[in-house]
Amino acid sequence: MPLASSPTTVPVVVDEAKCIAEKGCTVCVDVCPLDVLRISEETGKAYMKYDECWYCMPCETDCPTGAVSVNIPYLLR
Amino acid sequence: MDEIKDGLAEVACDVLVIGGGTAGPMAAYKAKVRNPKSRVILLEKANVRRSGAISMGMDGLNNAVIPGYATPEQYVKEITIANDGIVDQAPVLKYARNCYGIIEELDRFGIRFQKTENGDFDVKKVHHLGAYVLPMPNGDTVKKALYRQLRREQILISNRYMATRLLTSRDGHVAGAIAVNARTAEFLVVRAKTVILCMGAAGRLGLPQSGYLYGTYENATNSGDGYAMAYHAGAKLANLECYQINPLIKDYNGPACAYVAGPFGAYTTNAEGSRFIECDYWSGQMMQEFYNELQSGKGPVFLKLDHLHDETVTEIETILHKVERPSRGRFHEGRGTNYREKMVEMHISEIGFCSGHSASGVFVDDLARTTVPGLYAAGDMANVPHNYMLGAFTNGAVAGEDAADVASGIDLPEFDMAEVEAERERVLAPTRREDGVPPNQLEYKTRRLVNDYLQPPKVTAKMRLGQLRLEEVRDDLDTNMMVRDAHELMRSLEAASILDCADMAAAASLYREESRWGLYHNRVDFPDKNDADWFCHTLLSKKDGRMVAEKRAIEPYLVQIEEHERSAYDRQRILKQA
Structure with missing residues (x-):
């Protein structure tokens, strides 16, 4: 069967204005337990690639510039 | 990143620790300190700095046996009674005797424990009988403190490697593990003299009510990989039918939380605002009363804090919104729930395996040894009941020291390269398909079936139907699963672990033909506890490729339980005043 997206x-x-991933920072990607963050090749900024989040917050807590914020996944709100 | 690459490397060590959450770092540290000449590798699917159940720290110790407040014998008695007697006491007694030394060690690592104005430990009473709960004011720094020790001892850390299977030698001794990189799909064979499994709970087994696969109580990385690996290596797993089910904040699935808010005066109520349970300590018997209240006309169930002083609530919020599950404040904000004004709606969690809170785990003795020579297990996946974080640290330490001792006396066991090749084929098969079902759908279906057929109240005919449906999922997983990148490959391996755990949950629940541990094993067609036939452990293992169940006698008690003490946890419901 074919796949849909x-x-x-x-x-x-x-917050792309605050994210310094293009300078080589990968802290949020490194600390995420579920490994769902990546640096975008297009923008050079961090983003959530996979919707597999435990809303645990190391990415936000450890970000050196305060660029990351964690919301409660919509299904749980 | 995530592109699938072809690669196979081999390394060797004395002690291999798999899982860098709570028990794992302590096991690796203790192994290295015990024998500084030894080579210790710590393998972790995520990153040791922020992995596992205590990724964001912990608010306190739930089961501290501190001289002057509790005795090891009293603790053993409490845990034996809370587990309906199905306990080998030796590992529990060892934990109770060792845990204070671990507290002192954690204190040296920089983790503080709450003291009163007199300088005594500020121990709180939450359990039915004794006092064991000790707050940790800087509990958010636990992982950092552990990580510093690992660096100091030069433990070799391999992050983002997911172990998939254990290797064993021809004579059945553990010989290492096969792992795959979660971002490149390259393989790593780690040869080892001893292996310690610290891979956490099977927390992605049931499906949360929200339907969100990752909205679990346990850190969602804990997908039961350790249970599955131990099973496939021939280790015996104990009392898996004693599920973990916890009372949680509805939808958020975080602890509510009896251990933090309880000592400040918060408690569990029904919709009328009345207490209905004697004691908020998490036990199967308490969960049964919780479930009954949810189903009754007085449901649902709430955590009540709105009677507390503003400053008290602020203090509770400061703890709950900073440590362990800090996004909880945002959840309440979104729902417009202020602890001062409204009771917090609660519900019960999805099912899982976790000895941290119940008793379902890989069978171990008081040296944390499994039934496979050279293989150890500690933390949430080892069957020392009601272990919690301090149990993971303490038993991890026991495992690390014994594994280092054993490793220093033996040569590196041989392994069969054909096993590695066969495992590579199994793991990579979904990457070679052009068409098929993605892992997330297989996982969703497995976990939906777990909810429909395996969660209590357990009904024999339903569980048998569940087994048939799960067989169909397995057929799809074996022949029709497709993955497109290394990240999905990790998820496909997790889906396989989850399915293995679902099969084990069904087999174990069907085997024990009685009801025990309150809601955890509430078997409707065998409603009574039957000590004559079932006062024993049940063990599952893999023999000649098949799952088999057997009974194992409880070791004679070291701390005797009087007849009148046995039912302390059965009397959970508050009796109506006449």
Whole structure:
């Protein structure tokens, strides 16, 4: 059977003005237990690639510039 | 990143620790300190700095046996009674005797424990009988403190490697593990003289009511990989039918939380605001009363804090919104719940395996040894009941020291390269398909079936139907699962672990033909506790490729339980005043 791509809102939001991933920072990607964050090749900024979040907050807590914020996944709100 | 690459490397060590959450770092540290000449590798699917159940720290110790407040014998008695007697007391007694030394060690690592104005430990009473709960004011720094020790001792840390299977030698001794990189799909064979499994709970087994796969009580990385690996290596797993089910904040699935808010005067109520349970300590008997109240006309169930002083609530919030599950404040904000004004709606969690809170785990003795020579287990996945974080640290330490001692006396066991090749084929098969079902759908279906057929109240005919449906999922997983990148490959391996755990949950629950541990094993067609036939452990294991169940006698008690003490946890419901 062919695959579809279904849209989903993701809980982790990155403020691209504050994110310094293009300078080589990968802290949020490194600490995420579920390994769902990546650096975008297009923008050079961190983003949530996979909607598999435990809303646990190391990404937000450890971000050196306060660029990351964790929201409660929509289904739980 | 995430592109699938072809690769196979091999390393060797004396002691391999798999899982860098709570028990794992302590096991690796203790192994290295015990024998500084030994080579110790710590393998972790995520990153040791922020992995596992205590990723964001912990608010306190739930089961501290501190001289002057509790005795090891009293603790053993409490845990034996809370577990309906199905306990080998030797590991529990060892924990109770060792845990104070671990508290002192954690204190040296920089973790503080709450003291009163007189300088005594500020121990709180939450359990039915004794006092064991000790707050940790800087509990958010636990992982950092552990990580510093690992660096100091030069433990070799391999992050983002997911172990998939254990290797064993021809004579059945553990010989290491096969792992796959979660971002490149490259393989790593780690040869070892001894292996310690510290891979956490099977927390992604039931499906949360929200339907969100990752909205679990346990850290969602804890997908039962350790249970599955131990099973496939031939280790015996004990009392898996004694599920973990916890009372949680509805939908958020975080602790509510009896251990933090309880000592400040908060408590569990029904919709009328009345207490209905004697004691908020998490036991199967308490969960049964919780479940009954939820189903009754007086439900649902709430955590009540709105009677507390503003300053008290602020103090509770400061703890609950900073440590362990700090996004809880945001959840309440979104719902417009202020602890001062409204009671907090609660519900019960999805099912899982976790000795941290119940008793379902890989069978171990008082040296944390499993039934496979050279293989150890500690933390949430080892069957020392009601272990919690301090149990993971303490038993991890026991495992680390014994594993280092054993490793220093033996040569590196041989392994069969054909096993590695076969495992590579199994793991990579979904990457070679052009068409098929993605892991997230297989996982969703497995976990939906767990909810429909395996969660209590347990009904024999339903569980048998569940087994048939799960067989169909297994057929799809074996022949039709497809993955497109290394990240999905990790999820596909987790889906396989989850399915293995679902099969084990069904087999164990069907085997024990009685009801025990309150809601955890409430078997409707065998409603009574039957000590004559079932006062024993049940063990599952893999023999000749098949899952088999057997009974194992409880070791004679070291701390005797009087007849009148046995039912202390059965009397949970508050009796109506005449």
